[in-house]
Amino acid sequence: MILSPGATIGILGSGQLGRMLAIAALKVGLRTHIYAPEAEAPAYDAAAGRTIAPFEDEEALLAFARAVDVVTYEFENVPTATVEFLSGRVPVRPGARALALTQDRLVEKTFLRDAGLKTAPFTAVDDAGALARAVAELGRPSILKTRRFGYDGKGQSLIREGSNVSAVHRALGGAPMILEGFVAFEREVSVVAARSLEGEVVAYDLCENEHERHILARTRAPARVGAETALEARRIATTVLEALDYVGVLAVELFVTRDGHGHEGLVVNEIAPRVHNSGHWTLDGAQTSQFEQHVRAIAGWPLGATTRRGRVEMHNLIGEDAEDWRDILAQPDLCLHLYGKLEIRPDRKMGHVTRVFPETPGEG
Numbered sequence: 001m002i003l004s005p006g007a008t009i010g011i012l013g014s015g016q017l018g019r020m021l022a023i024a025a026l027k028v029g030l031r032t033h034i035y036a037p038e039a040e041a042p043a044y045d046a047a048a049g050r051t052i053a054p055f056e057d058e059e060a061l062l063a064f065a066r067a068v069d070v071v072t073y074e075f076e077n078v079p080t081a082t083v084e085f086l087s088g089r090v091p092v093r094p095g096a097r098a099l100a101l102t103q104d105r106l107v108e109k110t111f112l113r114d115a116g117l118k119t120a121p122f123t124a125v126d127d128a129g130a131l132a133r134a135v136a137e138l139g140r141p142s143i144l145k146t147r148r149f150g151y152d153g154k155g156q157s158l159i160r161e162g163s164n165v166s167a168v169h170r171a172l173g174g175a176p177m178i179l180e181g182f183v184a185f186e187r188e189v190s191v192v193a194a195r196s197l198e199g200e201v202v203a204y205d206l207c208e209n210e211h212e213r214h215i216l217a218r219t220r221a222p223a224r225v226g227a228e229t230a231l232e233a234r235r236i237a238t239t240v241l242e243a244l245d246y247v248g249v250l251a252v253e254l255f256v257t258r259d260g261h262g263h264e265g266l267v268v269n270e271i272a273p274r275v276h277n278s279g280h281w282t283l284d285g286a287q288t289s290q291f292e293q294h295v296r297a298i299a300g301w302p303l304g305a306t307t308r309r310g311r312v313e314m315h316n317l318i319g320e321d322a323e324d325w326r327d328i329l330a331q332p333d334l335c336l337h338l339y340g341k342l343e344i345r346p347d348r349k350m351g352h353v354t355r356v357f358p359e360t361p362g363e364g
Contacts, residue, residue, distance in 0.1 A: 001091055002197070002300035003069055005029030008048070009298065010068030010090070012055070012082065014041030016339035016349065017275050018074035020283070022046035024291035030299065035064050042340040043074070055082040065089040072248060072298050076102045076273055077149060093197075093247040093298040098273040101244070105147045106178045108270060115243050117236055117268045121181035128169045134179040135165055141182040144168055146175050154214075183267050185255035189223045192279035193237035194249045194293045197300040201241055202293075203234045204286060204306045209253075209278050212318075215347060219278045219314040221285060225256055229264045240271055249294040251276030277316070277349070284335045284354040285312030311357040322350035 003009075009025055011018045014036035022032040023046045033049035034041075044050050049067060053060035055078060064086075065071070071092045073083065076099060083096040102108050109122045121138055125131045135142060140163070146155035157168050159179075169177070188211065193203035208223035209216055222230070237252050253269040279290035288296075288304025296303055317324075322344060328336045338351035 001070070003030065006031070007069040007299070008033050008067065009295065010035060010064055010071040010086075011043065011047070011074055012036070012071065012078045013074035014038050014043040014050075015074060016042050016341075018043030019046050019339060020291045020337075021072070021074060021275065021294060024289060025295050027292060028295060028301075030295060033064065033068050035061075040342070045340050055079050058085060061085055062089070070298055072294070073099065074274055094244070094250070094273050095247075098244045098246055098250075102271055102273050103148055105145055105270070106176075107147075109178065109180075111243075112240075112268050112271070115239055117239060118266065119268050120183045123179055125169075125177040125179050127174075128166045131165050131169050131177070131179065135159060138179055138181040143180045143182060144172060145178050145180065146172055147178055148175070183255050183257065183269075185267070186258050186264075187224070187256045188253065188269075189225065189233065189256055189266075190219075190251050190253045190276065190278040191233040191237045192249060192251045192276055192282070192290050193234070193241060194290075194297050194303055195241040195246050196297050196303050197247050199242075200303055201238050202303050202306050203237050204279065204282055204290070205308050206230045206233045207278055207281065213347065215316070215318060215349070216277050217316055217318070219281055221281050221308060221312045223256075226264055229256065229266060232266055236266065236268060246273070248273075248297045249275050249279070249290050251279060253278075278314075280337070280352050281312040281314040281354055282306075283337065285309050285314075285356050309356055310359050312354060313357075314352055314354045316349055317351040317353065319344055319346045319348055319350065325351075328353055 008031040010033045012035050014034050019042040025032050031048040034043045034047045035051045037054050051064045071086050080100045086092050109119050112119050123134045125134050140161050142159050144157050188209045189206050191206050195201045205222040207219050207221040210218045251272040255267040257265045275290045275294050282289045287307040328334050335354045
C-alpha cells in the first residue's frame with residue numbers, strides 16, 4: 001500500500017526519535033499517531049493523535065490499527081508480539097523479523113555471520129560454567145553481554161585479566177548472555193541506509209562516532225576512512241537490508257580495524273532497525289534527513305537524495321549540557337535541536353547540536 005498526503009503513520013514509542021519522525025511526516029503532509037504506555041513523552045507534542053496504553057493491550061491496539069494507515073516503531077524494545085498482532089491488521093514497516101532479530105544479540109550476531117559479514121568471535125553463555133569455558137575459548141579481554149535489553153553500554157561488562165568471571169556473571173543478573181571476543185579497533189563508525197518498498201537502497205556517507213561513558217557524544221561525517229572502506233560499509237548495509245527484506249531506515253554500527261600491512265577492515269558490531277542517533281547529522285547536513293527518508297520509505301514513496309551539504313559535526317546534549325541552550329543559540333553556525341524533555345537527568349539525551357562546514361573543492 002502506498003500512502004497519499006493526509007494519511008496517518010502510527011508510531012510505536014514516544015521518545016525523541018518518534019518526535020523527529022512526526023515532525024518529518026508533517027513536513028511532507030502526513031499525520032502521525034503515537035502509541036506508547038507513557039503519559040508524558042517528547043513525541044506527543046508533534047503528533048496528531050495518541051494512544052496511551054500498554055503494548056500488550058489488544059483492545060487498544062485494535063483501535064490504534066483502525067486509526068492509522070501504516071505502523072512503524074522508533075525503538076527496538078517494542079514487544080515482538082505487539083508488532084505481529086498489528087501486522088495482521090495494518091502494514092508494519094519494517095516488519096517483525098527485523099525487530100525480533102535485533103532484540104537478541106546472539107540471534108543478531110548469528111544472522112550477520114550467516115550473511116557473510118565479519119563480526120567479533122562470539123559464543124552463547126547460558127550459565128557460569130559455560131562462561132568459564134567461553135572465556136577459555138575466546139580469551140581475555142572479552143565482553144560479556146546480556147542477550148536482550150542492552151543499550152548505551154547497559155547490560156555488558158568487560159572481562160579482563162584477573163576478573164572473577166562468576167562475579168561478572170552474577171552482576172549481570174544471570175540471564176542468557178553472549179560472550180564476544182575483543183576487537184582491537186581504530187575507530188567506531190556507522191552507516192545509515194534506507195530501503196524502499198520497491199527494493200531501492202540508498203545510504204548516507206559513513207560517519208565516525210565518539211562515545212563517552214558508553215553514550216554517543218559526537219558524530220562526524222564523513223568518517224576518516226579510505227574510499228574502499230566507505231564503499232564496503234555501503235555494501236554491508238545493503239546486504240543487511242536485502243537479507244531482511246527491510247523497508248525503512250536502518251543503521252549498521254561498525255569497527256574500523258587495521259591489519260599488520262596497514263590495510264583497513266570493517267567488523268560489524270550491531271544493527272539498529274530504526275532511525276539512529278548517529279544519523280542526526282542528516283537533519284541539517286544532508287539533502288534528505290534520515291527521518292524524512294524513513295517516512296518516505298514506509299509510505300511507499302521515492303527515496304530522497306542523501307547528498308551531504310558539507311562536513312558535518314553533531315554533538316549530543318547529555319544531561320546538564322542542555323542548560324547551555326542560550327549560548328548555543330547565540331552562535332549563528334550552530335543548529336540546536338531540543339527534544340522537549342521536561343526533566344534533566346544525568347546521562348539523559350536532551351537534544352543535539354549540529355554544525356555544517358562548507359567543503360572546499362576536492363575535499364570530502
